[in-house]
Amino acid sequence: MRTLILTSVVTIAWSGTALAQSESITADPLPQSAETSHQAVYDPFEGVNRRLYAVHDVLDRWILEPAARGYRFVTPRPVRGSVRNFLSNLNAPVVLANDLLQGQARRAGATVARFGVNSTVGVLGLFDPAQSMGLEPHTEDFGQTLAVWGVSEGPYLFVPLFGPTNLRDGFGNVVDAAFDPLSWTTFEGDDEFALTRGVIGGLAMREELLDPIDSIRATSIDPYARFRSLNALNREGEIRNGAAATDGLPDFDAPQEDDFPAAIDAEPLVPSTDGEGGPALPSTPIALNTLNPSIAGGAAHD
Amino acid sequence: MTEVSVTRSVVLAALAGVAVLIAASPAAAARNEVAEQHVLTHANAALDALADRSASHSAREAAFRTSITQMADVPRIATFVLGRYGVRVRSDPALHALWLQAFEDYTLAVYQDQLNRYAGSQVRITGSLERVQGRDVVVRSEMTSPVSGRILTLQWRVLQGANGWRVTDVSFVADGNEIWFAQQQQSEFALQLDRTNGDINALISGVRARTADLRQRALASAR
Numbered sequence: 001m002r003t004l005i006l007t008s009v010v011t012i013a014w015s016g017t018a019l020a021q022s023e024s025i026t027a028d029p030l031p032q033s034a035e036t037s038h039q040a041v042y043d044p045f046e047g048v049n050r051r052l053y054a055v056h057d058v059l060d061r062w063i064l065e066p067a068a069r070g071y072r073f074v075t076p077r078p079v080r081g082s083v084r085n086f087l088s089n090l091n092a093p094v095v096l097a098n099d100l101l102q103g104q105a106r107r108a109g110a111t112v113a114r115f116g117v118n119s120t121v122g123v124l125g126l127f128d129p130a131q132s133m134g135l136e137p138h139t140e141d142f143g144q145t146l147a148v149w150g151v152s153e154g155p156y157l158f159v160p161l162f163g164p165t166n167l168r169d170g171f172g173n174v175v176d177a178a179f180d181p182l183s184w185t186t187f188e189g190d191d192e193f194a195l196t197r198g199v200i201g202g203l204a205m206r207e208e209l210l211d212p213i214d215s216i217r218a219t220s221i222d223p224y225a226r227f228r229s230l231n232a233l234n235r236e237g238e239i240r241n242g243a244a245a246t247d248g249l250p251d252f253d254a255p256q257e258d259d260f261p262a263a264i265d266a267e268p269l270v271p272s273t274d275g276e277g278g279p280a281l282p283s284t285p286i287a288l289n290t291l292n293p294s295i296a297g298g299a300a301h302d
Numbered sequence: 303m304t305e306v307s308v309t310r311s312v313v314l315a316a317l318a319g320v321a322v323l324i325a326a327s328p329a330a331a332a333r334n335e336v337a338e339q340h341v342l343t344h345a346n347a348a349l350d351a352l353a354d355r356s357a358s359h360s361a362r363e364a365a366f367r368t369s370i371t372q373m374a375d376v377p378r379i380a381t382f383v384l385g386r387y388g389v390r391v392r393s394d395p396a397l398h399a400l401w402l403q404a405f406e407d408y409t410l411a412v413y414q415d416q417l418n419r420y421a422g423s424q425v426r427i428t429g430s431l432e433r434v435q436g437r438d439v440v441v442r443s444e445m446t447s448p449v450s451g452r453i454l455t456l457q458w459r460v461l462q463g464a465n466g467w468r469v470t471d472v473s474f475v476a477d478g479n480e481i482w483f484a485q486q487q488q489s490e491f492a493l494q495l496d497r498t499n500g501d502i503n504a505l506i507s508g509v510r511a512r513t514a515d516l517r518q519r520a521l522a523s524a525r
Contacts, residue, residue: 218519219412221508225493229486237479246431246440250485252382252461252470 041232042166043156053224056160060206060213064161068206082126083204088137089118089125090197094176098140102148104241110135139238142179143172147239156228164231337439337460338427340467344373345425345443345458352414352421359524367410375461375468380405382470383487387495390502400506408509411516418523422448425456437462457482 043049072080092115099108114137117130131137146168147153154167165173177183183194220226351357351365370376380402381388391398423445430441441458457480459471471484491505498504 215416218516219415219512220490221505221512222490222494225490226486228493229489230481233481233486234479246433246457249433249440249459249471249482250382252378 041156041228042153043228045155045157049156049158050224052160053158053227056158056163057223059160064202064206065210065213068203068210071203072207072210080204080207083200084208085118085122085128086125087197087201087204088128089115089122090182091180094180095138095140097179098142098145098176101142101145102140104140107138107140107241110138138241141169141172142175143169143235144239146172147235153235156231158224158227164227169235332432333430334432334436334439334441334460335430337467338430338441340373340460341441341443341458341469342425342427344369344469348373348413349417349421349423349425349445352418359521362524363410363414363520366414370410370413371406373469374409375463375465375470376406376409377402378461378463378468379409379470379484383484383491384495384502385488385492387492387500387502390500397502401502404506404509404513408513408516411513411520414520415516418520419449420445420447420454428455439467 075083092111096108096111096115099105099111114130114135117133117135118125118128121127121129128137143165151168153169156164156166157170158164159170182197185193216223216226216230348366348369351362351369354362354365357365381392383405384391384401391401425443425445428442428444430439432439439460441460443456443458444453445456446453455475457473457475458469459473459482460467461470471482473480473482494505494508495501
């Protein structure tokens with residue numbers, strides 16, 4: 001679910017629920033993001049992933065979405081904002097650790113300062129006065145750290161109730177959870193705090209995604225494909241830590257080779273690994289630092 | 303003494319002038335006001351069309367269609383989003399016409415669905431970057447959600463073509479991330495076409511079905 005919210009941050013923009021102004025246009029190198037994003041996503045388990053997505057979709061429509069709508073109905077907008085702030089503040093140790101692991105001293109400093117200001121002036125993180133002091137929030141996770149270290153994303157995975165991810169980022173989430181001190185904290189011997197935090201966090205995230213997911217379902221001819229490519233593009237941006245780039249935009253008029261001519265009236269060229277037919281996607285995962293040469297030296301805005 | 307003072311002033315003034323020139327020249331060279339004006343005029347006309355509650359639903363749709371088709375190079379986008387499968391459409395005029403109509407209807411329905419949330423707001427141009435002089439510009443803009451007050455940052459890819467400047471793609475920017483809409487569509491359509499061995503007619507059916515759903519949704523929200 002955490003990945004789902006990251007994936008959909010851009011579609012949130014369309015629905016107007018959560019946006020931040022971003023940096024000015026820069027000309028940093030960017031991979032040929034979109035046309036290649038379809039090709040770049042290594043999805044050897046597409047058949048299985050699609051089935052898992054279908055399971056997720058049913059669970060979401062019957063459980064998560066109604067719960068999120070109920071949460072929206074009973075809580076005013078400022079309360080929901082404070083819940084998000086509080087949860088985000090609790091995640092500061094994980095962000096800080098990953099800032100440091102990526103060698104981002106300035107961002108680590110900002111994370112510490114934000115945590116200090118928001119935990120005190122911001123009443124235990126319920127408010128975000130640090131932002132109005134120029135300390136913009138940013139996210140980091142171990143999946144991003146691994147990418148910065150040059151680890152490829154591995155196969156794409158869709159995990160019910162969790163959302164789109166890949167082997168590297170999924171592993172990163174496990175490490176983040178293990179590293180998070182609050183995952184291990186018990187109060188008077190019971191672990192209700194961790195459970196409550198997980199439930200409220202899931203509700204808050206799904207509520208924030210009500211409009212974007214509704215939009216994807218309404219406009220997409222293949223929501224599975226939409227989630228997959230949005231996840232890839234969104235993670236590229238997060239790993240880049242950077243402002244919008246324009247250098248790698250595609251040439252609209254370049255004739256593109258139809259490189260599957262024999263597949264029109266014939267059997268699939270290469271059987272897919274999940275046995276569903278259809279041409280297989282590229283068999284080699286593409287290292288993210290190959291896709292994006294500016295990963296390690298991005299601007300300081302996540 | 304006086305001579306020294308004058309010399310210092312001149313040097314300081316010269317340095318300041320050089321600094322201003324250095325600071326100003328890249329930005330001045332990068333902007334393209336014609337492309338900016340094209341976006342401003344037509345994007346706001348489209349938003350105004352959606353916000354016009356005195357007009358009937360069909361009249362609003364027609365005005366919106368006019369604005370978008372004047373603003374964007376829909377045929378060019380329609381070919382681009384097919385990626386490597388575009389060659390099949392280009393070689394078959396009948397299929398090309400079918401695809402173009404289906405894609406235009408779908409695109410307008412999607413834009414209308416998304417921009418309805420911003421009906422009543424106005425696009426503000428915040429800058430532009432000329433990628434290729436006189437031919438390829440990225441225009442940067444903002445608009446404010448009338449509901450939440452949040453600011454949406456949009457970028458428009460504007461290319462010079464046979465009919466002058468036309469938008470070929472739009473992206474929104476959030477927290478340093480950006481998604482270009484036509485590129486995203488290309489990716490989605492490519493996966494769909496891969497799964498059907500490049501069957502453009504199947505894609506047209508899918509796009510038409512989605513367009514019909516979106517029109518129903520627009521009609522329901524207009525009531």
